[in-house]
Amino acid sequence: MDRSESIVLLLLAGVAWACVFAVAGYAVFAGVPDNGALAAVFAGFGFVAGLACAALRLAFEYPLPSVRPGVSRGPASVAPARTAAAVTDGSAFGA
Numbered sequence: 001m002d003r004s005e006s007i008v009l010l011l012l013a014g015v016a017w018a019c020v021f022a023v024a025g026y027a028v029f030a031g032v033p034d035n036g037a038l039a040a041v042f043a044g045f046g047f048v049a050g051l052a053c054a055a056l057r058l059a060f061e062y063p064l065p066s067v068r069p070g071v072s073r074g075p076a077s078v079a080p081a082r083t084a085a086a087v088t089d090g091s092a093f094g095a
Contacts, residue, residue, distance in 0.1 A: 001062055013054035014047040021046025 001009075025042030029035040 001058075006058055006062075009058070010051055010054050014050040017050025017053070018043040018047035021049070 022039045022043035025039035026035060028042075029038045032038065
């Protein structure tokens with residue numbers, strides 16, 4: 001999946017969730033005058049939720065090449081193991 005497909009997917013997910021949340025906002029505040037502003041707030045939260053859910057799904061389905069299992073990322077960044085002599089030399093206690 002290339003970048004343009006990912007962006008379209010994210011936008012469509014955000015718009016879909018925004019519509020659902022806006023309808024929920026209208027339903028919850030049906031008797032309130034000027035409930036359009038409240039529905040817009042709901043729609044904003046829905047858009048962000050849709051983006052976040054779709055982005056997480058994309059992140060888990062199509063991971064970056066550097067985090068795929070079995071792919072080497074260069075030299076090991078793990079510190080070498082300490083020897084028994086280095087651990088018990090007593091220098092930590094001033095001896």
